[in-house]
Amino acid sequence: MHSHPQEILQRFWGFENFRSPQLEIISSILDKKDTIAILPTGAGKSLCYQVPALCLPNCTIVITPLIALMQNQVENLRKRNIFTDYIHSGLKNYELDRIIDNARASNLKILYVSPERFSQEKFLSQLQSLKIDFIAVDEAHCISQWGHDFRPSYLEIKNFRKNSSITFLAVTATATEEVKAEIIEYLELKNAQTFSLSSARSNLSLSVRKEENKIDQIRNVLFKFKNAGLIYSRNRRVTSEYADQLRTYGLKVEAYHAGMLPDSRSKVQKNWMENKVQYISCTTAFGMGIDKPDVDIVIHTELPVSLEEYYQEVGRAGRGGQKSYGLLLYNERDIKRLQKIFENSFPGIDYVQYIYKCLCHFLGVAESSIMESSVDFDIDKFCFQYKLNREICIAAIQLLAQSGWLISNSAFNIPSKVIITANEEALQNLYTRDPQSKNVIIAMLRQYEGILSVPTTISEKDIAFQCQLQEEQVVKILLKLHHEEIINYIPKREKPQILILNNRVRSNHITLDEKWIQQRKKILQHKIESMIQYVNTNECRQKFILQYFGEKSTHHCNICDNCLAAKKLKLPHTTKEKWTIEILELCYNNPGIYLRSLYQYFPSNKQHWVDEIIQELLGEEKLFRKFDKIFNTKPE
CATH class of the missing domain: 3.40.50.300 (P-loop containing nucleotide triphosphate hydrolases)
Structure with missing residues (x-):
């Protein structure tokens, strides 16, 4: 029972x-x-x-x-x-x-x-x-x-x-x-x-804007809100630059990314949660497990790789049920960047084998030997030492992980560890001369079994509570005891981890499943193309995303930019017929024509009508699309 x-x-x-x-x-x-x-x-x-x-x-x-x-x-x-x-x-x-x-x-x-x-x-x-x-x-x-x-x-x-x-x-x-x-x-x-449950968000208004000068657009939007917001970028440097620039306009903004020290990140997050800071300019390292109800605006300054990633991040707005907004800013460079990500995601087998060899050398793993446990891994130091392209190197490491040759984890908290190394006489001397250190040692002995024989995970916060001290005081005492060789103290840290699985093999023995890689390419291409289709669609944006997730019974949200625009403007039937013929002829005479080139044949203020016609022709399979190119026959 x-x-x-x-x-x-x-x-x-x-x-x-x-x-x-x-x-x-x-x-x-x-x-x-x-x-x-x-x-x-x-x-x-x-x-x-x-x-x-x-x-x-x-x-x-x-x-x-x-x-x-x-x-x-x-x-x-x-x-x-x-x-x-x-x-x-x-x-x-x-x-x-x-x-x-x-x-x-x-x-x-x-x-x-x-x-x-x-x-x-x-x-x-x-x-x-x-x-x-x-x-x-x-x-x-x-x-x-x-x-x-x-x-x-x-x-x-x-x-x-x-x-x-x-x-x-x-x-x-x-x-x-x-x-x-x-x-x-x-x-x-x-x-x-x-x-x-349906992933529909009736209180979330989604908008997309093609924008070259993104910082001005971000500034103008943020001044309209009183509650919290997030600004997502895919680059650590850019998050800091946006935060610096936006502060010069009087906005309360802080940067957050994985390259910052853990204490600095914790402080930024705490200030934002307590509304001491209104906006966070961040990478995707921020937001996981965060549930803040008063986020009114989420801005993406670049195109995410997939709609799954985008909808998860923009969904952090409006958790309290209030009307909220998601704005996605992009330009042609963003589309090219996605294409570059696709190209860099699948390095050849020779390169992957070379990365495996470099990793083993970097980690000190001899041939036929085995790693007992994962170790800290500094990807930037590794790429610098071997003069590697960071993005392609990460892709190779991911392929090795997905093929079972290694395990690679993103940064996570590694708790503090202590082993008491001093003998009984040294401890008694310490107890006599330093009552505060004595209290900390006794608290650890009572709470952590085995601390005299093996490095044991501890919590400075728990020790501070027992000793009626501040956590910072406990850390200082532990560091002092470490220098006095009373204990061996390894403070908590946050770093990526890596582990070479099984015994190290010769690099030319590393193999990848080519059929599986081709399948992964197909899937990634589908995700990127869906993301590009999303920014170009004239349909309801939320309906587009929900249908991507397989929800069949969906309705127009009536609050996204496209729904609001549709109420104002509709494509006349005669114009639609005339332009449809012209677009088909242009695509027939120019296979693989770029979408931006097509726009040049029509009035600049009617781009949305061109998009509407192209979307319909794509749906009828009279035209085909690959990234930002349009074909009259299905491309390979």
Whole structure:
């Protein structure tokens, strides 16, 4: 007999009621039915596995690739006195063993695990020894090649399913029909119950503007708002430049990107959450797990690679239900940049083999040797040392990861570790001369088992609470004790991690699946073309996105730029007939003509009419499009 979900919700989260369809999803899990939950960002996906985990007697496994989010959820659950922990690819063997032992002793209710672990036989064997109620697969779109963030490590999850009848919950924010079908196939879900909410946002007005002078446009827009906003760029340098320029106009703006120190990023985020700063100029490193209800405007200064990425980021506006706005600024350079991204995403096998060889040399991995655990990886230092193009190098590393040769994680918090190295006599001397340090040492001895024998993960915040000190004071004391050789203290840090899998091989033994790469090219091309089609469409923008996600019953939003423009202007029938003939003739005589060249044959203030005709001809397959070129026959 398990606890009632409503009781769990009220006791641990203080909410009176579930949102639809949270309770239905939870009930499906409690009835031991495989379940798929497709819920947009902000719909409360995490409660769909956290609540049933507390209703049931044993441990729940949550698989997620987002290590920063994993750490954030574990921290929040621990504050609610829910016993939880996480296992990522960077843990050493003794740390993994300790966590598994805790779970085996029924000391954990929820255990977060990175998907890479499911390719390791030792971990699978350890998992078999646990009493597991169900497994939740978060960000389940990663299992699909059609997903916007495909991770081959997700395909290994089925290795555990083969010998188990455990219930599975697959959770994702968006999923096309292709993605949903592959989730069911690759997780081997049986008669899966599917619950979904429309991704439609009735309060979000989407607009696109073709703009050369973006900073002036951004400034003019931001002055219209009183509440918070986000300005997304894809380049660290640009985020800082925009922040600097916008501050000169009197706007309260701060920059945020992965190149900043963790403390600086935390301070910027805290100031924004507390409304001390109105706007954040940021890269996509900002926003994951952030739920701020009063964001009124999200501006993208460049084209994202996919509609999935764009809709997730722009969806951070209007969480409080208020009217909100998403503005996408682009120009011809942005389209060329997307084309360049496509070209750089699939380097040849010779280059990939060379990157593998350089990585092994850089990391000090000798031939036939093996890495015990992941290590910090500075991509900029690596590219500088070997004189590599950063973008192409990252693509090669991703191909190696997706082909199972290595594991590469983006930056995440690596907690502090301490081992007490001093003997009993040295400790007693310290206790006599330094009462404050004595309190810190005793607090660690009481709280952290094994700290005298192995480097142990600690929390400066928890120690500060026990000793009635500020966290900064605890850090200073630990650093002092480290210099006095009483302890060995490794402060928390945030860096990307990398791990060469299995024994190092000769670089010419590195192989890639050419058929799989061609499939990935096709998928990426589809995503980029859909993004370009989105900025050029004259249809309702929200309807365009929802249909891309496979939602069939969609209506015009009536608040996007295109819906508002359509109310003002309609293409006359006679003009449409005349221009249709002219456009077909131009495309017949100039195969592969650029869209911008087509515009030159028609009045400059009627570009939207040309777009409308072209969209219709594309739909009827009388014309075909590849990136920004128009053809009268289907291009190869």
